[in-house]
Amino acid sequence: MKKKYIFAICIAFLLCFLVGTFAACDSDPLNPEGLDNYLVIDPEAEYQSVTGFGASAAWWAQTVPVGSQSATDLAESLYSEEGIGLSIYRYNIGGGSWDYNAYNDHGAGDFVVFPEDRNTQSAFIAENYDENLSAKENFAKAENYDFSKDENALEFMKLCATQQGSTVERIILFANSPHYLLTVSGKTNGDYAYQSNLPEENYEAYCEYLIKYLDYVVNGLGLEVEAVSAINEPQHSWGGEDAPQEGCHYEPEELAAFYDKFYGYLKEFNAANGTNVKMDVFESGNYDVYKAKGRVMEYLYAMSKYDYFDEIDTISVHSYGSPTSVEARESFIYMLRNLYGDKINVEMSEICDMTAGLDAGMNSALWLSEVMNKDFVNLGARAWCWWMATSCDDYNDGIVTWMWNSEDGEVTPTKRYWVMGNYSKFLDTGDKRIEGYVSKASDGVFATVFKKADGRIVVVLTNAGDSATDINLPAGYSSLQAWETSENKDLESVYDGECGDTYAAAAGSVTTLILSK
Amino acid sequence: MLKKVFEKSTLLQLLLGIAAACFALVAFGLFFADAVGDKGGDGLPAFKIAFDVMIDGLHFNARAFFAYLIPLICAAAVILPFREKKVFYAAAFLLLAAGIVIFFMKEIYLTKYESDVADMYRKAGVSLAAPAIVAGVFSLAAAGLSLLRAMAGVKFAVKDKPEEGADATAENAASDNAVEEE
Numbered sequence: 001m002k003k004k005y006i007f008a009i010c011i012a013f014l015l016c017f018l019v020g021t022f023a024a025c026d027s028d029p030l031n032p033e034g035l036d037n038y039l040v041i042d043p044e045a046e047y048q049s050v051t052g053f054g055a056s057a058a059w060w061a062q063t064v065p066v067g068s069q070s071a072t073d074l075a076e077s078l079y080s081e082e083g084i085g086l087s088i089y090r091y092n093i094g095g096g097s098w099d100y101n102a103y104n105d106h107g108a109g110d111f112v113v114f115p116e117d118r119n120t121q122s123a124f125i126a127e128n129y130d131e132n133l134s135a136k137e138n139f140a141k142a143e144n145y146d147f148s149k150d151e152n153a154l155e156f157m158k159l160c161a162t163q164q165g166s167t168v169e170r171i172i173l174f175a176n177s178p179h180y181l182l183t184v185s186g187k188t189n190g191d192y193a194y195q196s197n198l199p200e201e202n203y204e205a206y207c208e209y210l211i212k213y214l215d216y217v218v219n220g221l222g223l224e225v226e227a228v229s230a231i232n233e234p235q236h237s238w239g240g241e242d243a244p245q246e247g248c249h250y251e252p253e254e255l256a257a258f259y260d261k262f263y264g265y266l267k268e269f270n271a272a273n274g275t276n277v278k279m280d281v282f283e284s285g286n287y288d289v290y291k292a293k294g295r296v297m298e299y300l301y302a303m304s305k306y307d308y309f310d311e312i313d314t315i316s317v318h319s320y321g322s323p324t325s326v327e328a329r330e331s332f333i334y335m336l337r338n339l340y341g342d343k344i345n346v347e348m349s350e351i352c353d354m355t356a357g358l359d360a361g362m363n364s365a366l367w368l369s370e371v372m373n374k375d376f377v378n379l380g381a382r383a384w385c386w387w388m389a390t391s392c393d394d395y396n397d398g399i400v401t402w403m404w405n406s407e408d409g410e411v412t413p414t415k416r417y418w419v420m421g422n423y424s425k426f427l428d429t430g431d432k433r434i435e436g437y438v439s440k441a442s443d444g445v446f447a448t449v450f451k452k453a454d455g456r457i458v459v460v461l462t463n464a465g466d467s468a469t470d471i472n473l474p475a476g477y478s479s480l481q482a483w484e485t486s487e488n489k490d491l492e493s494v495y496d497g498e499c500g501d502t503y504a505a506a507a508g509s510v511t512t513l514i515l516s517k
Numbered sequence: 518m519l520k521k522v523f524e525k526s527t528l529l530q531l532l533l534g535i536a537a538a539c540f541a542l543v544a545f546g547l548f549f550a551d552a553v554g555d556k557g558g559d560g561l562p563a564f565k566i567a568f569d570v571m572i573d574g575l576h577f578n579a580r581a582f583f584a585y586l587i588p589l590i591c592a593a594a595v596i597l598p599f600r601e602k603k604v605f606y607a608a609a610f611l612l613l614a615a616g617i618v619i620f621f622m623k624e625i626y627l628t629k630y631e632s633d634v635a636d637m638y639r640k641a642g643v644s645l646a647a648p649a650i651v652a653g654v655f656s657l658a659a660a661g662l663s664l665l666r667a668m669a670g671v672k673f674a675v676k677d678k679p680e681e682g683a684d685a686t687a688e689n690a691a692s693d694n695a696v697e698e699e
Contacts, residue, residue: 298634301634334642335638335642339640339641
């Protein structure tokens with residue numbers, strides 16, 4: 001009998017423990033009333049500062065006719081207050097594949113429409129290459145360059161940066177591959193997978209090439225350049241059949257050694273021109289620390305052996321590989337912090353929805369919103385860039401569609417464009433991401449929360465669910481403004497008034513809420 | 518005492534086998550279920566190193582395939598009524614090996630790197646994921662249960678050994694029936 005009592009007491013304790021544990025797991029101190037879909041905002045808990053939103057001008061910008069209506073419309077849509085106000089312009093320094101028409105059908109599949117789709121112009125005049133001189137000497141000669149070859153892209157960049165109401169704050173020059181005359185394969189991709197295509201003897205020649213571009217943009221076009229990104233997704237194979245575009249594989253030690261050379265060139269350029277152009281490192285193709293081919297930590301480690309690493313405070317990564325994985329991001333940040341503390345900030349410099357067939361609707365836009373949310377919240381990204389701003393193919397790599405080469409082709413925004421606008425139009429450089437989320441959220445409901453310098457709170461609220469959801473708002477805010485992107489609305493103002501207890505987030509929508517005290 | 522129990526009860530042996538199989542399947546499932554169901558599509562997050570070793574960056578990995586296919590086969594083996602009970606010893610051994618492999622997976626993962634890079638990963642905090650540790654424990658538990666069944670089974674097999682002679686087969690069949698009725 002006594003044993004039975006002891007047994008019963010033990011069971012009761014066990015049950016209490018289990019119930020208590022579950023209750024503790026379910027409780028949220030920032031949602032003391034335990035409300036469903038409660039928008040938590042903690043302005044005191046600050047995280048990273050926002051440094052901008054952008055897109056790449058690779059491939060398409062070289063088809064924008066100078067002085068055309070298309071140029072005006074595209075510039076306004078992308079880089080002005082009239083459009084979504086992107087602030088980061090990514091100009092592509094081509095490897096010259098246009099010279100030999102490399103990527104008209106090379107592994108790219110059916111979605112390539114134009115032969116020039118993925119070929120790039122180069123300002124270097126290949127015909128001038130003198131075999132009697134070294135590569136460095138050839139690429140150092142100013143007379144070997146003709147920047148009018150890439151006039152469309154260069155002039156379009158200038159238009160975006162100088163137009164009335166321009167929102168361009170940062171210009172980054174990036175290259176996917178060294179010029180083909182500098183590579184082992186003689187092409188802007190390897191002969192085989194994972195071929196290191198830039199030989200060490202051409203490191204300085206490639207530096208000369210990049211500096212010539214930088215010099216032209218700074219002194220020729222009169223634009224302020226923030227950074228040059230010489231290497232792109234170095235861990236990828238970029239060779240053989242797996243090379244539908246320009247690209248160059250580097251082993252970690254090769255990448256680090258090249259940057260050491262380039263850092264010297266940039267220092268010299270800055271000293272001579274009174275500029276402060278930085279190296280953008282290293283456009284990692286992913287942040288998958290546990291994938292065998294991820295290797296992001298290995299590249300960082302290789303760089304850390306050089307003195308220039310002391311001056312690197314930001315790295316750029318791409319969200320390919322694990323675009324919607326929280327764990328992949330958190331594992332990367334965990335390792336980054338363990339090795340380098342808070343020294344290294346992260347910017348997300350490229351992603352696109354890599355699916356064939358154009359999805360201009362909310363399906364892809366909601367996916368984009370999820371990626372943005374996780375990049376800001378779980379990766380701690382300060383900046384966020386889409387891949388190509390403009391596409392005309394049957395592929396999800398643009399945020400607007402426009403018929404390439406056309407003088408006055410219509411610029412048609414996809415829903416991705418508007419959802420990017422849900423962030424970029426309302427957030428300025430220096431705004432802080434703060435602690436904020438939807439507590440006890442319904443499926444598909446999440447929020448990314450920021451604080452502006454004047455104390456206003458910007459919430460990008462996503463409801464990927466099939467039905468409208470009432471979001472319980474926190475107390476203490478007097479006014480609320482809302483702009484919605486959904487199937488029938490394009491970043492449209494839907495509310496401007498008193499801040500009530502709830503806000504109804506439409507089904508399949510992304511809404512920017514601005515809450516003021 | 519356990520031996521005596523198992524010698525007398527086929528039902529208990531069967532339960533033991535099922536328990537061992539379940540443990541092995543949970544161990545196996547922990548590696549695959551969440552990985553396959555990961556919304557991010559990369560399949561690796563919860564499993565970190567364990568998963569990386571298993572599929573090596575989404576490419577087929579024979580080492581990992583066999584390391585986790587074998588426990589699955591073992592799981593099936595411990596339920597089946599083999600008369601040759603040595604099968605259960607083999608299953609126990611393989612499950613034990615699988616459990617040990619899981620616990621050493623971090624070191625296996627790091628062997629592919631140069632020593633300084635491996636050290637960097639250690640400093641970076643590379644670790645076995647919690648589900649992997651649980652999977653390892655389950656695999657070892659399954660090994661233990663298989664071993665128990667094997668030990669009990671040997672004695673059981675000796676007891677059922679047929680007599681020499683023409684009617685040995687009939688006696689053996691009768692004995693089997695008796696066992697099934699227990």
